[in-house]
Amino acid sequence: MVELTLPGPADVLAAAARIAAHATVTPVLRSRAMDALSGAHLHFKAEHLQRGGAFKFRGACNAVWALDEAQARHGVVTHSSGNHGAALALAAQSRGIPCHVVVPEGAVAAKLASIARHGATLWRCAPTQAAREAECARVQRDTGAVLVHPYADARVIAGQGTATLELLRQAGTALDVVVVPAGGGGLASGTLLALQQAAPGCELVLAEPAGAADTARSLAAGRRLVDFVPDTVCDGLRGALGEPNFALLHGKATAITVDDAATVAAMRLLWQVLKQVVEPSSATVLAAVLAQPARFAGRNVGLVLSGGNVDLDALPWMRA
């Protein structure tokens, strides 16, 4: 089921051209207070202001618009109860093709409503990986829809890289390092390609929750180590590092792991000081910079704020 073709740096340029008419060019936010707090020059790429509230729209949009007419007619399918599901629904809507999303029983009602609002057909299944893949395969068989995996897909990876292409252009100065959250590795590997394309001297650092640190372990071991049970408040980063994602990142990036307390504290800072509603996954990047101040001191640091889809009635600092 996994698309193993590896995308290259030029694919990010092609993706940027392909999605230009549909995706938002999100702003880069700066804050004197945040710079003072971190001792670095922080450039926040506001992907929580992307359509659908997350960078995921970039990859989904690239995948949808990369299909030829014959493929596109049958639509697309994915399994995701989170930002990718809504992003693919939005992307399919932008091309006027069907979208099927397989969602596990027990998924958050608000997220499902968001997917349905963008016109996708929801298919329920048991909350196991096997059930999700089986139901996804059945929908592919019955409808002819093309699978768009949330991160282990060359078109998705290339699309996610476009955020950093923009960031590099918007920053107004050369960036020394870019920090992005690591979950399945779609954003991480796409960002790597963007840097190879447009800023080869710029370092890539991945921020990962300690409770789902398979990317950090895999990069350290030199092989994919993805047998783990995620335990983190970062609902967007619980997935396991994909195969093509690991193949791209291996030897090219380092990871900083952050515990949930540090992530929640960083999230609160982003709300209080930067005045941005971001989800916990987004806050890992600031938590990583604050965890290793000497490493970032005085440097121009790009940070991708990955998404802003949170339940305003259940903020992490409300839980006693």
Add this chain to the structure above:
Amino acid sequence: MVELTLPGPADVLAAAARIAAHATVTPVLRSRAMDALSGAHLHFKAEHLQRGGAFKFRGACNAVWALDEAQARHGVVTHSSGNHGAALALAAQSRGIPCHVVVPEGAVAAKLASIARHGATLWRCAPTQAAREAECARVQRDTGAVLVHPYADARVIAGQGTATLELLRQAGTALDVVVVPAGGGGLASGTLLALQQAAPGCELVLAEPAGAADTARSLAAGRRLVDFVPDTVCDGLRGALGEPNFALLHGKATAITVDDAATVAAMRLLWQVLKQVVEPSSATVLAAVLAQPARFAGRNVGLVLSGGNVDLDALPWMRA
């Protein structure tokens, strides 16, 4: 105590030049979802991203840098437990002069800490208007500091207008109407001057809480009616319309009053859809547009998000 000199449109241009080296050029945010929701083209001027977290820094900065050397040496004084106090402290810090802020007993500790953090001296007084003015007069007498009133001050009014000068330039299209919150009227009257200077055909609409609707009543009656007890969640809009502010606005603007429930609902939309942490006062502008959809339908509407200083542990939708 009130500065009755009325500023003119050109004073906003002079203010923009004066504060350019100190104030942030805040972004203008757009959202397809917000446009769809309102039926209008909404251009949000993000003044909650201004230094100090509110537009207030513009007016305070203009007042501080308009002083001649002899005046400036003795510093500035104001009475405010809110955004103006912190803004004046920041502005004084930017010029390296003393700042005194008279604060009533019982003011929110977090706001006082913010004022003190920017280097101002705090002076406590009883929580009445008379006590505040008396203590302010005493500080003026004892220190020679210049009073910078939060809104009934020509330099402050001109400074607040600079936000709309920027908005008009940034919007990328001609605006048909600009909506700003109305409290004491500093932002409202400054915005009027900015429109007279740069977009004379653009309408000015004031958004005001129903529980502090003295501006709406005064504009309707043609005379200042400021004898009221404010009752609103919008802590930034409880002040009474100032004399110079009324003199400028009279006959030149209309007001839409919104009740607190509508304001809190609009605030939640700004958090959920626009992903911005704004305070209740900021949300009145969206509440006003949503309250009268026919009036704004299809028009290019500028909305000034005035500030983002909220207590994340006491959000209005948490109160049962």
